Amino acid sequence: MGRCNLCLQEKELKLSHIIPHFAVKWLKETSLTGYLRGLTSNKRHQETRREYLLCGDCEQLLGRDEREFCQQVFNPYHEAKQTSFAYDVWLKRFLIGVHWRVIVTANDSCPETVRAILDRTAETWRRFLLNESDDDGGAELHLFFADIIEGCTFVPPKKANWYLARGFDATPAFNKMEMCLSMRNSSR
Numbered sequence: 001m002g003r004c005n006l007c008l009q010e011k012e013l014k015l016s017h018i019i020p021h022f023a024v025k026w027l028k029e030t031s032l033t034g035y036l037r038g039l040t041s042n043k044r045h046q047e048t049r050r051e052y053l054l055c056g057d058c059e060q061l062l063g064r065d066e067r068e069f070c071q072q073v074f075n076p077y078h079e080a081k082q083t084s085f086a087y088d089v090w091l092k093r094f095l096i097g098v099h100w101r102v103i104v105t106a107n108d109s110c111p112e113t114v115r116a117i118l119d120r121t122a123e124t125w126r127r128f129l130l131n132e133s134d135d136d137g138g139a140e141l142h143l144f145f146a147d148i149i150e151g152c153t154f155v156p157p158k159k160a161n162w163y164l165a166r167g168f169d170a171t172p173a174f175n176k177m178e179m180c181l182s183m184r185n186s187s188r
């Protein structure tokens with residue numbers, strides 16, 4: 001039992017993925033070893049990070065957007081090399097949902113001013129995801145499709161192709177002027 005981070009009600013909490021489960025499953029199924037590996041160490045992992053974050057109802061609410069993204073974009077891209085997609089509000093909800101999970105579970109230390117922006121954004125997105133508000137906080141959401149580098153005018157960093165094709169990375173990044181939240185789970 002605990003307080004659901006989305007609806008804020010005291011309920012039984014589910015162990016939620018931060019990186020969507022379908023993407024983690026795909027990565028394991030298409031890997032040579034069936035395991036996941038970190039960028040900075042060779043340690044094998046069975047799972048990406050999970051936390052007791054949401055109640056069953058809220059997990060289902062966000063799960064609907066994940067399912068749409070998986071069926072309409074992720075699978076057609078990987079299985080049929082489809083490169084154009086019809087989309088609806090579920091795409092925006094999916095992208096905001098993933099970013100919201102990242103910022104509410106981010107425990108990296110960051111300056112207080114940045115933490116305040118993250119907290120404010122998380123609250124705006126929480127209400128958006130619950131369909132209580134249309135306000136997306138003015139967020140710009142971009143979805144890039146990455147692939148491996150076949151030609152380059154300089155020697156790319158070691159593991160660059162691995163990172164582009166099969167890496168999961170969810171890193172809030174910021175500088176003094178701007179803040180941007182970057183979330184990658186591109187894959188090939």
Ligand SMILES: [Zn+2]
Nearest residue numbers: 004007055058
């Ligand atoms: Zn809930």
